[in-house]
Amino acid sequence: MNHLRDIDFDETAxxxxxxxxxxxxxxxxxxxxxxxxxxxxxxxxxxxxTNKTDIQESLIVDSFSIQKIVDAIHxxxxxxxxxxxxxxxxxxxLNKTQEQVIMLLPYEKSQYxxxxxxxxxxxxxxxxxxxxxxxxxxxxxxxxxxxxx
Numbered sequence: 001m002n003h004l005r006d007i008d009f010d011e012t013a014x015x016x017x018x019x020x021x022x023x024x025x026x027x028x029x030x031x032x033x034x035x036x037x038x039x040x041x042x043x044x045x046x047x048x049x050t051n052k053t054d055i056q057e058s059l060i061v062d063s064f065s066i067q068k069i070v071d072a073i074h075x076x077x078x079x080x081x082x083x084x085x086x087x088x089x090x091x092x093x094l095n096k097t098q099e100q101v102i103m104l105l106p107y108e109k110s111q112y113x114x115x116x117x118x119x120x121x122x123x124x125x126x127x128x129x130x131x132x133x134x135x136x137x138x139x140x141x142x143x144x145x146x147x148x149x
Contacts, residue, residue, distance in 0.1 A: 011147035013121035019145065020092040020124075024073060031067040038074050039093035065138055072135040076128045084120035091117075 125145040
């Protein structure tokens with residue numbers, strides 16, 4: 001694969017938005033976390049339960065695999081640049097409105113929609129590749145959020 005190919009900025013941002021807005025809440029619930037817990041710079045991957053029975057064992061294994069994905073998302077967000085982190089944490093994890101997020105940034109509303117939010121989403125996609133590997137995401141679960149031209 002040619003890693004120097006150009007990306008479709010808008011479609012890549014759309015992919016990240018879909019992951020964070022639609023899939024992350026479900027993934028967090030499935031591994032016993034909440035979006036509020038993910039908004040903290042520190043995330044504990046310690047299991048919230050240790051009761052293993054034969055019936056629950058496969059669910060626990062699935063939960064652990066999902067936890068790696070959630071941790072990769074968390075690590076990615078907290079390793080983004082300052083403005084990107086403010087946008088990603090407040091909008092996607094703390095469920096603040098876009099207007100509330102704009103108030104946290106020293107930029108005008110038009111800059112938020114035209115540049116800051118799309119840049120934050122594409123930065124997430126760029127960093128997510130690395131953090132999936134660092135967090136031990138299973139190979140079949142590794143996702144490239146980039147859309148290439």
